[in-house]
Amino acid sequence: MSNGQTSLVEEVRDRFGPKAAITDPADVEPWLTDWRGRFHGKAAAILSPSSTDEVSQIVKLAGERCVPLVPQGGNTSMVGGATPPADGSALILSLRRMNRLRSISSEHNVAIAEAGMILADLHDQATAVGRRFPLTLGARGSCTIGGLVSTNAGGTQVLRFGTMRSLVAGLEAVLPDGSIHSGLSGLKKDNRGYNLDQLLIGAEGTLGIVTAAALKLVPAVYARSVGWAGVRDPKAALALLRDFEAKTDRIEGFELVPGDSLQLVLNHIPGTRPPLEGAHPWNVLIEATSATANSDPVELLQSLLAGAIEAKLVEDAMVASSEAQAEALWRIRDSISEAERAEGPSTAHDISVAVADMPGFLLEAKREVERAFPGTTASAFGHLGDGNLHFHVRAGSRAAPGWNESEGHEIERFIDDLVTRAGGSISAEHGIGQMKRGELERLAAPGDLAALRAIKHALDPMGLMNPEKLVG
Amino acid sequence: MSNGQTSLVEEVRDRFGPKAAITDPADVEPWLTDWRGRFHGKAAAILSPSSTDEVSQIVKLAGERCVPLVPQGGNTSMVGGATPPADGSALILSLRRMNRLRSISSEHNVAIAEAGMILADLHDQATAVGRRFPLTLGARGSCTIGGLVSTNAGGTQVLRFGTMRSLVAGLEAVLPDGSIHSGLSGLKKDNRGYNLDQLLIGAEGTLGIVTAAALKLVPAVYARSVGWAGVRDPKAALALLRDFEAKTDRIEGFELVPGDSLQLVLNHIPGTRPPLEGAHPWNVLIEATSATANSDPVELLQSLLAGAIEAKLVEDAMVASSEAQAEALWRIRDSISEAERAEGPSTAHDISVAVADMPGFLLEAKREVERAFPGTTASAFGHLGDGNLHFHVRAGSRAAPGWNESEGHEIERFIDDLVTRAGGSISAEHGIGQMKRGELERLAAPGDLAALRAIKHALDPMGLMNPEKLVG
Numbered sequence: 001m002s003n004g005q006t007s008l009v010e011e012v013r014d015r016f017g018p019k020a021a022i023t024d025p026a027d028v029e030p031w032l033t034d035w036r037g038r039f040h041g042k043a044a045a046i047l048s049p050s051s052t053d054e055v056s057q058i059v060k061l062a063g064e065r066c067v068p069l070v071p072q073g074g075n076t077s078m079v080g081g082a083t084p085p086a087d088g089s090a091l092i093l094s095l096r097r098m099n100r101l102r103s104i105s106s107e108h109n110v111a112i113a114e115a116g117m118i119l120a121d122l123h124d125q126a127t128a129v130g131r132r133f134p135l136t137l138g139a140r141g142s143c144t145i146g147g148l149v150s151t152n153a154g155g156t157q158v159l160r161f162g163t164m165r166s167l168v169a170g171l172e173a174v175l176p177d178g179s180i181h182s183g184l185s186g187l188k189k190d191n192r193g194y195n196l197d198q199l200l201i202g203a204e205g206t207l208g209i210v211t212a213a214a215l216k217l218v219p220a221v222y223a224r225s226v227g228w229a230g231v232r233d234p235k236a237a238l239a240l241l242r243d244f245e246a247k248t249d250r251i252e253g254f255e256l257v258p259g260d261s262l263q264l265v266l267n268h269i270p271g272t273r274p275p276l277e278g279a280h281p282w283n284v285l286i287e288a289t290s291a292t293a294n295s296d297p298v299e300l301l302q303s304l305l306a307g308a309i310e311a312k313l314v315e316d317a318m319v320a321s322s323e324a325q326a327e328a329l330w331r332i333r334d335s336i337s338e339a340e341r342a343e344g345p346s347t348a349h350d351i352s353v354a355v356a357d358m359p360g361f362l363l364e365a366k367r368e369v370e371r372a373f374p375g376t377t378a379s380a381f382g383h384l385g386d387g388n389l390h391f392h393v394r395a396g397s398r399a400a401p402g403w404n405e406s407e408g409h410e411i412e413r414f415i416d417d418l419v420t421r422a423g424g425s426i427s428a429e430h431g432i433g434q435m436k437r438g439e440l441e442r443l444a445a446p447g448d449l450a451a452l453r454a455i456k457h458a459l460d461p462m463g464l465m466n467p468e469k470l471v472g
Numbered sequence: 473m474s475n476g477q478t479s480l481v482e483e484v485r486d487r488f489g490p491k492a493a494i495t496d497p498a499d500v501e502p503w504l505t506d507w508r509g510r511f512h513g514k515a516a517a518i519l520s521p522s523s524t525d526e527v528s529q530i531v532k533l534a535g536e537r538c539v540p541l542v543p544q545g546g547n548t549s550m551v552g553g554a555t556p557p558a559d560g561s562a563l564i565l566s567l568r569r570m571n572r573l574r575s576i577s578s579e580h581n582v583a584i585a586e587a588g589m590i591l592a593d594l595h596d597q598a599t600a601v602g603r604r605f606p607l608t609l610g611a612r613g614s615c616t617i618g619g620l621v622s623t624n625a626g627g628t629q630v631l632r633f634g635t636m637r638s639l640v641a642g643l644e645a646v647l648p649d650g651s652i653h654s655g656l657s658g659l660k661k662d663n664r665g666y667n668l669d670q671l672l673i674g675a676e677g678t679l680g681i682v683t684a685a686a687l688k689l690v691p692a693v694y695a696r697s698v699g700w701a702g703v704r705d706p707k708a709a710l711a712l713l714r715d716f717e718a719k720t721d722r723i724e725g726f727e728l729v730p731g732d733s734l735q736l737v738l739n740h741i742p743g744t745r746p747p748l749e750g751a752h753p754w755n756v757l758i759e760a761t762s763a764t765a766n767s768d769p770v771e772l773l774q775s776l777l778a779g780a781i782e783a784k785l786v787e788d789a790m791v792a793s794s795e796a797q798a799e800a801l802w803r804i805r806d807s808i809s810e811a812e813r814a815e816g817p818s819t820a821h822d823i824s825v826a827v828a829d830m831p832g833f834l835l836e837a838k839r840e841v842e843r844a845f846p847g848t849t850a851s852a853f854g855h856l857g858d859g860n861l862h863f864h865v866r867a868g869s870r871a872a873p874g875w876n877e878s879e880g881h882e883i884e885r886f887i888d889d890l891v892t893r894a895g896g897s898i899s900a901e902h903g904i905g906q907m908k909r910g911e912l913e914r915l916a917a918p919g920d921l922a923a924l925r926a927i928k929h930a931l932d933p934m935g936l937m938n939p940e941k942l943v944g
Contacts, residue, residue: 105828107714107828108714108827108828110828151663152663152667154661154663158660158661162660163660163661165667165670166638175919175920175923177919177922178919179917179918179919179920179922180917180919181917181919181920181923182895182917184895185825185826185829185895185896186826187824187825187826187859187896187897187900188630188634188635188824188827188857188858188859188860189626189630189635189824189855189858189859189860189897189900189901190824190897190899190900191623191624191626191674191897191899191900191901191902191903191904192897192898192899192904192912192916193674193675193676193904193912193924193942193943194671194674194675194679194924194927194928195624195637195670195671195673195674196920196923196924198637198667198670198671198673199666199667199670199671199927201667201670202663202665202666202667203665203666204665207666219718242579242580246691247764249721292719352659352660352661352662353657353659354657354658354659355580355660356577356579356580356582357657383661385660386660386661387659387660387661388660388661423654423656423657424657424659425659425661425662425663425664426664427662427663427664428659428661428662428663429661429663430663431663432663432664432665440664440665444664445651445652445653445654446651447647447649447650447651447652447653448647448651448653448668450649450651451647451653451666451668451931452665452666452668454930454931455666455671455927455930455931456666457930458926458927458929458930459923459926459927470665471665
């Protein structure tokens with residue numbers, strides 16, 4: 001530990017007790033590596049405050065001692081966003097002791113959760129009052145509200161309810177100077193200048209530390225219905241989505257599945273069966289929900305799909321007749337990555353373009369990648385309605401030891417170039433963290449990048465907030 | 473004109489022709505005063521580019537010559553936000569030649585409009601393709617898209633569709649260094665660091681100049697229904713709104729009208745008639761719409777109100793049986809300010825608190841104001857569901873020449889203190905401009921204010937973007 005770190009740890013212990021500063025290497029160790037094991041950092045201590053006031057004091061004390069802080073929630077970043085620098089210059093600031101639900105109102109549809117609260121716990125608390133917090137994702141059992149806010153998390157329900165940005169009614173945060181920004185009253189109309197809440201959402205902890213969020217709740221799901229349709233191409237899939245959206249606002253899931261990805265799942269995942277009799281070049285999984293007993297989502301989906309078959313938007317379709325069948329359809333979708341792994345190494349890309357451009361882009365990107373890297377196979381599946389697809393490239397005949405670290409990076413840059421030329425984003429939902437800093441620097445519009453850096457430098461002139469991430 | 477201004481005007485004329493720089497005092501004069509006639513500025517010229525590239529060049533040329541620029545759309549600011557400084561140091565940059573609709577898609581529900589496009593024109597264009605741009609307000613015939621974005625405008629349909637912030641899918645803007653920020657592809661998922669679009673929304677032109685916006689469209693209104701209900705107090709009104717929201721998402725208007733405001737309208741506005749037989753302490757006007765022929769908003773509202781009467785949430789209620797009757801109900805709501813003017817001078821306050829706090833706050837604020845300024849009468853009406861009420865204080869027995877400019881300002885500070893203590897906003901929808909700069913400085917949390925200033929200074933170090941506004 002540097003002198004500054006030692007003095008900071010001692011002062012934190014003096015003020016807030018032994019729980020507020022963890023220095024036993026065995027307790028610190030698990031939090032030095034990201035959950036996928038790709039990023040490894042070093043930190044002599046984890047500071048673990050139990051209140052916003054303690055966070056504020058720690059940020060001030062760290063500022064006086066020039067000690068950088070790496071905020072950490074569930075440590076589930078996909079881009080190394082919560083892993084400390086390798087040189088041990090920073091300490092971890094864990095929010096996990098701040099895990100209370102401060103309030104929840106089913107009348108006003110709002111919950112105030114502290115940064116360290118785990119997403120699954122918020123789901124349970126919302127359910128207990130007859131409501132739902134609609135954002136969900138794979139890491140829900142570990143990821144925390146502060147991390148979800150700071151990365152503007154997306155997940156599987158974005159189509160209807162948007163990303164975290166749409167679900168935040170207001171934030172409480174400690175700014176880099178230690179001052180507390182209090183926005184939890186959740187004003188629907190507030191035009192007092194630049195919106196700090198919106199600036200902190202997606203800032204990955206580089207402009208301050210989110211300590212609590214007022215979050216919007218929606219009605220609980222009363223019933224759901226899941227269907228499967230075969231379509232001729234992605235353009236037809238998007239036309240189908242637009243047709244449904246014009247007729248109802250109950251569609252919550254709309255997942256595109258290429259015919260060959262379905263075949264891979266059927267080949268490799270035991271117990272999966274084809275949803276339709278014949279094979280189709282492309283498929284979509286559709287989920288509709290209802291919040292009341294008045295409307296039946298099964299009937300809704302059946303009637304929508306019948307109309308679509310008549311309009312020749314769809315080649316064939318079915319609607320699950322039981323919850324078990326519904327789950328079997330989702331299992332196909334959720335097993336694609338696993339099935340692809342059975343075919344050898346592959347790269348995965350978290351990219352987005354405008355929804356309208358998606359059908360054209362994904363066909364063209366597949367063509368270009370497979371032409372530039374003969375022997376590879378590109379496939380795209382996932383959230384068509386968000387313009388965000390999981391774009392995977394399998395090594396195929398090019399597979400070799402270390403392929404991911406060598407040609408894999410080349411493919412990444414190739415795809416980032418394609419998506420940038422198409423006006424899209426090199427990070428649809430995972431953020432920049434440390435993994436994509438180089439690509440952001442390489443591909444962002446120079447004026448935008450200069451603005452990002454100016455904002456970072458203005459609010460955190462000493463560079464102590466989550467160093468070496470995003471533009472820090 | 474200073475030497476820098478003269479050189480800038482000449483260079484702009486050379487590059488972009490005579491239309492791009494207006495110097496005839498008769499043509500400049502009308503744009504030097506805000507539309508309410510409260511703020512008067514001085515400027516030797518109006519620069520009027522016809523493209524984003526021209527805006528970019530002008531911003532660079534102005535930067536080289538240190539000439540501040542005041543962006544102007546329809547000049548309908550309520551807070552002097554588009555009026556140049558009184559010393560003539562700045563030139564006006566008018567966006568009104570950039571008034572094209574670049575594209576509109578009914579399939580993807582998005583329109584790309586240039587900053588100078590007038591809101592009413594966008595309404596017409598959306599209607600022409602069977603869609604609707606849902607934000608609307610009194611100045612719709614003059615105000616422009618750029619101004620609406622830069623002030624995060626609200627208006628009367630915020631309850632269902634949110635403020636401008638919710639309706640922007642992406643922005644194009646010229647940053648203070650002259651670089652062009654291009655965000656019009658309107659990505660639904662994009663996590664490449666701090667969100668510049670969100671920072672520019674509501675920045676009042678102090679961080680750059682919005683040149684175009686990608687805007688979300690919603691289905692056109694097929695039918696509407698307007699009802700009127702008498703309730704015992706604001707708490708019952710909010711309970712009624714929550715009851716309706718739990719049962720339908722078709723409520724677009726929910727306006728609170730105090731019994732004495734209704735009486736003032738009936739007294740002063742010819743041709744108005746009481747909607748219900750008896751008098752009620754408080755009233756609400758409710759509007760429901762439907763986008764399809766499948767659902768009848770009249771039936772919906774009748775059934776909702778019948779249930780509310782049974783649940784004793786409502787004392788009495790009616791639903792308009794014709795469009796003429798619906799308009800008569802809205803006319804009552806829209807005539808309140810006019811009726812109040814007939815009672816002598818009054819002050820008006822654009823404030824908000826959390827929706828849940830609104831019923832308590834408005835009764836308490838009325839009590840406190842009337843106690844501190846005996847003889848005045850405070851009344852609150854407007855958008856209960858947004859936490860945003862028009863709070864008016866009539867001078868009553870205290871009326872005297874110059875009352876607005878003397879005691880009126882004292883009352884403003886008094887109410888700003890009340891709303892700040894309640895965790896609310898001193899500017900719900902009009903922004904800060906020059907009118908509320910002092911109050912923002914006096915009442916903002918010091919840390920927040922420091923952050924706002926740091927951002928302003930970082931992005932516009934020379935202070936050339938809309939000087940003397942917000943925190944400039």
